[in-house]
Amino acid sequence: MSKQKISAIPSIRRLPSYLHIIRQYRDEGQEYISGTVIAQELRLEPIQVRKDLAITGIVGKPKKGYPVVALMAAIEHFLGWDEVQQAVLIGAGNLGTALAGYQEFQFHGLNICAAFDQNPAKIGTNIHGVPVFSLETLSHQVSVLGASIAVLTVPSPYAQEVTDQLVQSGITAIWNFTNVKLKVPDNVIVQREDLTSGYAMLCVMMNARKNDE
Amino acid sequence: MSKQKISAIPSIRRLPSYLHIIRQYRDEGQEYISGTVIAQELRLEPIQVRKDLAITGIVGKPKKGYPVVALMAAIEHFLGWDEVQQAVLIGAGNLGTALAGYQEFQFHGLNICAAFDQNPAKIGTNIHGVPVFSLETLSHQVSVLGASIAVLTVPSPYAQEVTDQLVQSGITAIWNFTNVKLKVPDNVIVQREDLTSGYAMLCVMMNARKNDE
Numbered sequence: 001m002s003k004q005k006i007s008a009i010p011s012i013r014r015l016p017s018y019l020h021i022i023r024q025y026r027d028e029g030q031e032y033i034s035g036t037v038i039a040q041e042l043r044l045e046p047i048q049v050r051k052d053l054a055i056t057g058i059v060g061k062p063k064k065g066y067p068v069v070a071l072m073a074a075i076e077h078f079l080g081w082d083e084v085q086q087a088v089l090i091g092a093g094n095l096g097t098a099l100a101g102y103q104e105f106q107f108h109g110l111n112i113c114a115a116f117d118q119n120p121a122k123i124g125t126n127i128h129g130v131p132v133f134s135l136e137t138l139s140h141q142v143s144v145l146g147a148s149i150a151v152l153t154v155p156s157p158y159a160q161e162v163t164d165q166l167v168q169s170g171i172t173a174i175w176n177f178t179n180v181k182l183k184v185p186d187n188v189i190v191q192r193e194d195l196t197s198g199y200a201m202l203c204v205m206m207n208a209r210k211n212d213e
Numbered sequence: 214m215s216k217q218k219i220s221a222i223p224s225i226r227r228l229p230s231y232l233h234i235i236r237q238y239r240d241e242g243q244e245y246i247s248g249t250v251i252a253q254e255l256r257l258e259p260i261q262v263r264k265d266l267a268i269t270g271i272v273g274k275p276k277k278g279y280p281v282v283a284l285m286a287a288i289e290h291f292l293g294w295d296e297v298q299q300a301v302l303i304g305a306g307n308l309g310t311a312l313a314g315y316q317e318f319q320f321h322g323l324n325i326c327a328a329f330d331q332n333p334a335k336i337g338t339n340i341h342g343v344p345v346f347s348l349e350t351l352s353h354q355v356s357v358l359g360a361s362i363a364v365l366t367v368p369s370p371y372a373q374e375v376t377d378q379l380v381q382s383g384i385t386a387i388w389n390f391t392n393v394k395l396k397v398p399d400n401v402i403v404q405r406e407d408l409t410s411g412y413a414m415l416c417v418m419m420n421a422r423k424n425d426e
Binding site for chain 2: 097101179
């Protein structure tokens with residue numbers, strides 16, 4: 001995959017919602033889905049949908065659209081979601097527990113196989129079936145479980161310290177739900193999840209509506 | 214605000230992270246910040262940062278950059294974050310509780326003033342200081358509190374039913390954390406938060422790294 005494709009960030013961000021719609025059509029027994037239908041469902045322009053889907057390498061058939069099964073496979077392969085990734089969850093608080101129970105992840109090959117916390121009351125319990133271990137056992141567990149991804153939901157003041165521990169344990173990809181800009185070696189990937197960015201979208205749409213009135 | 218500006222979705226999504234960096238610089242006593250510095254902090258191209266900031270109407274000074282205080286004010290005004298919005302939280306489960314305690318929201322004028330749940334064990338308690346009420350009192354509370362925004366974190370099977378109730382109660386903006394495509398009247402805004410879209414980004418970066426090796 002070229003660096004050029006990584007720059008297609010908005011397209012990549014839309015792929016999961018396409019997958020969601022396409023899966024519904026497959027479950028309804030449809031064989032083909034058109035870019036126009038996907039666009040209508042998500043209130044996008046059809047040209048945008050076709051452009052986004054093109055990055056996965058698939059081409060639609062005139063008048064028929066995309067074959068549903070092949071399209072799902074193409075998106076999943078492009079995203080690497082056709083392989084299971086073992087992930088550890090760091091922080092078994094409310095957000096961590098919500099993520100452990102987030103059912104969409106099962107469709108995307110993300111398997112949260114263990115959680116880690118500092119709170120003795122949580123260690124030895126499980127959250128949505130995911131066992132909670134002491135942070136002290138992190139390094140050992142990461143290597144036993146073969147995990148490469150960490151989902152980071154600790155309170156911000158602990159974020160960097162825990163990240164250093166993750167890197168030492170061999171984790172090479174961090175999905176960061178804290179508001180801290182983590183310092184990591186060049187070979188470690190960090191994706192920061194900023195919950196306020198969706199709120200920014202909501203507010204801008206509200207402003208636009210106000211000004212239309 | 215024109216419809217053209219709403220189409221600048223990736224720019225709008227980046228504004229909160231700019232605000233985060235700029236606030237740090239202000240707290241350190243800096244008077245000016247350059248687009249190049251913001252770009253370095255967030256690993257973006259400087260031209261992208263200047264383009265994004267231009268949608269707020271602010272222009273930087275050559276060699277000095279942007280005045281920090283005015284830049285923060287411009288972004289906050291563009292997003293409508295200089296006004297407090299009263300919001301209700303629907304669903305006091307793990308995700309709802311995490312959002313009720315999410316400290317960044319205080320910087321963005323989002324005030325979650327009440328939570329609603331169906332679980333009798335939760336009604337009458339509070340989550341991070343936010344009181345939890347019965348869903349049956351929703352309509353009354355929304356009008357008393359003057360809330361216009363609902364943050365929806367109920368299990369997916371209940372999402373549409375609760376949305377109908379929200380719309381009847383006078384809610385006109387819904388921040389939707391479920392995976393359901395909600396049916397709402399034209400005057401109601403919905404922003405769906407798809408937690409898997411950040412995971413898609415992480416996976417694509419991991420694939421790219423693999424192919425670089």
